[in-house]
Amino acid sequence: MPDIIEPRVLKGFRDYLPEAEIERQALIDTLARVFRSFGFVPIDTPVLEYAEILLGKGGGETDKQVYRFKDNGDRDVAMRFDLTVPFARFMAEHVDELYLPFRRYHMAKVWRGENTQRGRYREFMQCDFDIVGTDAAAADADIVLLIHDALAALDIGSFTLRINHRTLFNRFIANLGAQDKAPAVLRLVDKLDKIGPAEVEKLLGEEIGASAAAKVLEYIRPEADFEATLKKLESLAGGPGPDSQRLREIWDSARSAGAVGPGASGQLVLDPSITRGLDYYTGVVFETRLDAMPEIGSVCGGGRYDELASLYTKKRLPGVGAAIGLDRLLTALESLGRTKGRSGYTEVLILALEESFGPRYQGLASALRKAGLATEIFPEKKKLAQQFAYAEKKGIPYALICGQDEAQKGTVTLRSMESRENREFASMAEAVAFLGGKKGL
Amino acid sequence: MPDIIEPRVLKGFRDYLPEAEIERQALIDTLARVFRSFGFVPIDTPVLEYAEILLGKGGGETDKQVYRFKDNGDRDVAMRFDLTVPFARFMAEHVDELYLPFRRYHMAKVWRGENTQRGRYREFMQCDFDIVGTDAAAADADIVLLIHDALAALDIGSFTLRINHRTLFNRFIANLGAQDKAPAVLRLVDKLDKIGPAEVEKLLGEEIGASAAAKVLEYIRPEADFEATLKKLESLAGGPGPDSQRLREIWDSARSAGAVGPGASGQLVLDPSITRGLDYYTGVVFETRLDAMPEIGSVCGGGRYDELASLYTKKRLPGVGAAIGLDRLLTALESLGRTKGRSGYTEVLILALEESFGPRYQGLASALRKAGLATEIFPEKKKLAQQFAYAEKKGIPYALICGQDEAQKGTVTLRSMESRENREFASMAEAVAFLGGKKGL
Structure with a gap:
């Protein structure tokens, strides 16, 4: 009889025992139901792709976080580290077989060699949904309403969906005469949660002067309600524009659909400090926090982009989308005592x-x-x-x-x-x- | 603007466009519903594991089919190539946290660097279900009835579930005085479908003599009905035993549950020529073919085993299980015109x-x-x-x-x-x- 091999999983990986897996399946089932109710369809892509596809041609000095290796045919391959890059490749490859606008959702595992000391796992699920092939405001509103309905369906308590518009912010910065400093300003505004308004104002002052810094702080402070905030932003940005009109249409759509006001499960807030990083988004951006657990961060964020797949095609593919943090939601459901705690289905x-x-x-x-x-x-x-x-x-x-x-x-x-x-x-x-x-x- | 990277997937991999993915999700949903109705629970295990776990300590000269590599921490890792080995590791690791008998299902992707010229894919889904921690006949019957109900739920036409018992066959071989030739006999019987009875008898004759070969051919030929076949097998094997009694109990259970006879969606056949390979199974074995498409081979096969996890634990973990060939079923559903052909869910x-x-x-x-x-x-x-x-x-x-x-x-x-x-x-x-x-x- 051979020696026993110690049964163990890799660091940063984990098994899902029935209770945890039942909970995860229930979450996935609920989300799929809501996606389908909005006309979204599922797709799937391979776990392994050419490293060039996932990392771009400059992927020579690979990110340490990517699982990349030579396969038995000596191909340079990698395991997907998100669902966005494979989706871009997918759209470039199949756009002529599909109908546009294309609404897809994808819930699947991705892999990153994260530092496990921060409690991160190296294998985790992502959940992305996008509407590609349209610039229309209706698609932006769809994503906002879908987030509302998904979180409402999860019965996870009230939440706050914050929305902003990158172009409106850029107009404001230009109006301030600081367009060449726009990336630095965005970066500092992004730190508001971490370092607080006083520190942000101080650092902004070093970049663009004290008076402009004060204007930025005025800009990013929400007012009493959506319309009041929007009016202020329009005035600071040099007047209304398609950007502010779009925010208004999204708000009106949410009200019309019952996703704001009495009966809504969460609230929609115009928060001019939301930027969602620097590079990718070009229009509306949003993020969502659970009111009972703001400390776990955004459970659903996203925005509008001009070009989904410019790495792989010259076709313009604008779109809007978001990602739900399944693991955060599962953690939250558990902390809030909203899990079913089922060990099985047997009756x-x-x-x-x-x-x-x-x-x-x-x-x-x-x-x-x-x-x-x-x-x-x-x-x-x-x-x-x-x-x-x-x-x-x-x-x-x-x-x-x-x-x-x-x-x-x-x-x-x-x-x-x-x-x-x-x-x-x-x-x-x-x-x-x-x-x-x-x-x- | 950088050059465009050609959007393409690796050889042997494929995207699932909405129509195909909707079909696959529908299949998965139906199977999950049937599994749950039998008290089975889902689990999940990591895609990546230590190569030693997946391949055993002797895994030095790796099977070319396995995706194996060094991760960024220089660990020798591999992507799972089936769901059985990870399940064995899972049971060895978690048996004390679980309840026995443990009924689990697992539907997930696995990877093998197959020869794609035979139409095989290198990424595909497996669907396994097992009852572990019991030797009881009731568990064998459960698996048979579950296969019946799953195929009935898929509305895929009539099917034939063939069952046999390895011990009964071994008793017959011993009774024949050919126990030292048992592996060779099994191997030849396994070729019945491919080379036909005459050739099998000829080759058997070279191993065990013409008269014993004729007996084997008599043994493996089904009679008019289950009981008639079983009576013949008992007589050729030296009389009734726990093995033949177990087959009878499974048959009685299937009849009692409506899985044989009028109203059943398929038929249960005692087929003494079914062996399911040589090594793994120790009791009942079964396989299932669609009556309209026998040529695609078995769509669901399995059997009873004595030791699930002896590589990883000294605890005895007997069980019974089977695997459904999801890709074969999808192919069959399409060929038979039973797919929904839905491009979306929108009404x-x-x-x-x-x-x-x-x-x-x-x-x-x-x-x-x-x-x-x-x-x-x-x-x-x-x-x-x-x-x-x-x-x-x-x-x-x-x-x-x-x-x-x-x-x-x-x-x-x-x-x-x-x-x-x-x-x-x-x-x-x-x-x-x-x-x-x-x-x-």
Whole structure:
């Protein structure tokens, strides 16, 4: 007999045991349902791609975070580190086979050799959704409304969706006469959460002078409501424009769809300090925080871009999209006590009381399943205490008892695992009806 | 502007465009529903593992098919090539945190550097399900019944599930006095489909003599029904035993659960020629073919094993399981014309008739979604022909028309994309009721 190999996973990787995986599947199912209700379709792309595709031609000195290697055919390949780059490649390759605007979602694993000391995992799921092939405001509004409906469907408490417009901000900076300093200003504004307004103002002053810095601080401070903030921004940016009109249309759309105001699950806020980094986005940007857990950061962010796939095609593919942080949401659901904590799906465990009743139990199980009740049979006659312990561990609400007694009388007994009470039914049909009623079938 | 990088995927890999991915998701959803109805729970394991774990300590001269490399921390790692080995490692590592018997399913991608000339892909999905921690016949029956219910749920036509027992076969070989030739006999019997009975008998004759070869041919020929075949096997194997009794119990269970006989979606056959390879299985084995497409091979096979995880633990973990060939099933569904051929989920497309109606359309979309109807808005005012073409390409059954006219009257018009007929409704509520009725809501 060979030595045992120690069973272990790589650092930064993890198994999903049933309880965690059931929770994750439930989250994925809920999100997929909302995506579909907005007309989004799923796609999938390979986990492995040419390194050149994922990293660009300049990918010589690879990012340490990328899993990159030579395959057995000596190809330079890498595991995807996000879903955006493969999607850009996908659109460039398949745009002529698709219809535009193209609304897709993709929930799948990505890999990054992150520093695990910061509690990061090297294998994690991403969830992206985009509308590509249109510049229209309606698409921006769709993404905002979809985020609202997705978080509402997750029953994760109230949230705040912050929105801003990069062009409006750029107009303001130009109006201030500081357009050559725009990247530096954006970078400092991005630090507002981390270092606070006083420090941001001080550092801005060093870049563009104290009076301009004060104007920036005035610009990024939200007012009492969406329209008041927007009016201020328009005035500081030199007047209304397509950018501010678009923000207004998004707001009006959200109100019309019930995603702001009474009945809405979250609030939509115009927050002029939101920038979402420096390079990628060219129009609206947004991020979303849970009101009960702002400290975990944005659970859903994104924005509008001009060119999705310019690395791979000369076709212009503008779009708007966002990504949901599945792991953050799972953490939040758990912290907020909103997880189901299910160890299994089974609703009825048929106890093994008689060795020879195997076929009989299978008949009962089949009848329960046909009635829509997830059912399993304890496979061998063991002590009842052991069978009950199994039901408890797996969170099975009912045990079905059918021994010699019941078989002779044609009855069955149901035991509620919670109340520990037994109840006898004159027939299997009556027991099925009772369980169906409990479940609301 | 940099040169364009040609968008392409690696040889043996492929994208899933919406129509194919929707089909695959539907298949996965259906299977998950059936697994859950039998009390199975999902788990997940990492895509990357230590090469030692996946390949064993002797994995020095690696199989060319495995994607194996050094990660940035100089660890010898590999991408999983099946779901069985990771599951064995998983059980060895977590058995004390779980409840036994443990019923799990796992549907996930695996990677093998297969020869693509045979039409094989290097990235594909596997679907495994097992009951671990019990020797009981009830677990064997569960797997058989689950296969039946899964294929029935897929509406893929009738099928034949062939079952056999390795121990019974071994008893027969011993009874024949040829136990030292058992592996050679099994190997030849395994070739029955490929080379035919005459050739098998000839080659067997060279191994064990003509008269014993004739006995083997008699043994592996099914009789008129399950019991007749089983009686013959028992007699040739030296009498009934726990092995033949187990086959009988599985048969009785299947009959009791309605998985054989009238009303069953497939048939269960005792086929003494089924061996499922040489090494792994120790009890019942089974495989399943679609009656309309036997040529694609087994779409679901498996069996009972004594030791799942002996590489990683000294704990004995017997079990029974099977794997469904998702790609084969998808191919079969397509060939048989049973795919849905859906390009999307959208049920209503709201046409863009007025630039300024964005918020109004979002309100209508929200009302439709609340009524359970997947709805999207065409995001910009383009020619109606273009908007209709989009609806047709995406297979959207209804277009909702709301222009100046309708807005003034408070009406909406629905156009059936199939019949090209328009129908006006006095209110949105009436249109929603009509669509809900069509859908059976």
